[in-house]
Amino acid sequence: MMCSLAFVSCSVKTERTLCPGLVSILAEGGEDEIMQVIAAGESSYYEGRISKSGGKAASCFEIERGPVLLSVLSGLHSCRISGTQVLIDEDTEMDRLYAFSDSVGVYSDIVEMSCVLHKQFAQLYLTIVETEDAAYPYYVKISGNVCGMDYADLSPVAGPFSATIHPIIGEYHRICLPRQSDDDTLELEFYDRDMTKAGEAPVDRLPLADYIRAAGYDWSKEDLEDIYVSVDYTDGGVSVSVKPWNKVEI
Numbered sequence: 451m452m453c454s455l456a457f458v459s460c461s462v463k464t465e466r467t468l469c470p471g472l473v474s475i476l477a478e479g480g481e482d483e484i485m486q487v488i489a490a491g492e493s494s495y496y497e498g499r500i501s502k503s504g505g506k507a508a509s510c511f512e513i514e515r516g517p518v519l520l521s522v523l524s525g526l527h528s529c530r531i532s533g534t535q536v537l538i539d540e541d542t543e544m545d546r547l548y549a550f551s552d553s554v555g556v557y558s559d560i561v562e563m564s565c566v567l568h569k570q571f572a573q574l575y576l577t578i579v580e581t582e583d584a585a586y587p588y589y590v591k592i593s594g595n596v597c598g599m600d601y602a603d604l605s606p607v608a609g610p611f612s613a614t615i616h617p618i619i620g621e622y623h624r625i626c627l628p629r630q631s632d633d634d635t636l637e638l639e640f641y642d643r644d645m646t647k648a649g650e651a652p653v654d655r656l657p658l659a660d661y662i663r664a665a666g667y668d669w670s671k672e673d674l675e676d677i678y679v680s681v682d683y684t685d686g687g688v689s690v691s692v693k694p695w696n697k698v699e700i
Contacts, residue, residue: 479567480524
């Protein structure tokens with residue numbers, strides 16, 4: 451009924467090709483109840499929010515006829531949008547972001563779209579194995595060269611990324627990572643517990659990307675899997691396991 455009402459302003463006597471088209475979407479996926487819809491045409495733009503009901507969200511909106519880039523996002527909280535880029539602020543993590551994006555041809559009165567949002571982040575579970583080495587560094591920083599995602603094509607955005615934790619021996623620490631590119635720049639950096647300057651050099655580094663790749667991880671998957679990393683700092687040993695990601699609807 452809402453979709454029908456949207457055409458009141460364009461009568462049957464009007465040249466229909468001059469009227470906007472109506473895009474009706476049915477979206478599912480993600481963890482949040484609210485989804486953000488962004489549609490961009492050649493000279494038109496729409497942005498709105500829709501709510502889930504029964505695990506799915508439905509909405510419709512008018513937009514100028516022609517090719518339209520339709521994107522649906524769920525889980526956007528601390529990240530910010532600049533143009534079509536979802537960017538991570540300095541020393542923060544990636545949002546638990548799910549997304550859909552596709553080009554839609556709006557050339558008729560009504561266009562219907564079904565959208566399934568996919569997992570655009572990987573949860574890194576990092577644990578430091580218990581050690582008797584009193585010199586164990588206190589700060590651990592994860593750094594890389596991907597600072598977000600372009601929601602137009604769900605590709606990684608190049609830029610500096612870092613997240614700092616203060617690990618407790620033997621406990622998992624969860625860090626949310628964005629989808630990575632192929633440059634393999636993710637590193638674990640270990641800093642002395644007495645560090646007083648943010649720019650102080652790390653006392654040790656581990657090529658985290660190399661270990662993740664050796665474990666057979668695939669950053670190009672539609673839904674990214676979570677990663678478990680265990681570090682024995684004393685022995686310099688690192689083990690990586692990949693947990694298959696499964697979403698259960700309740």
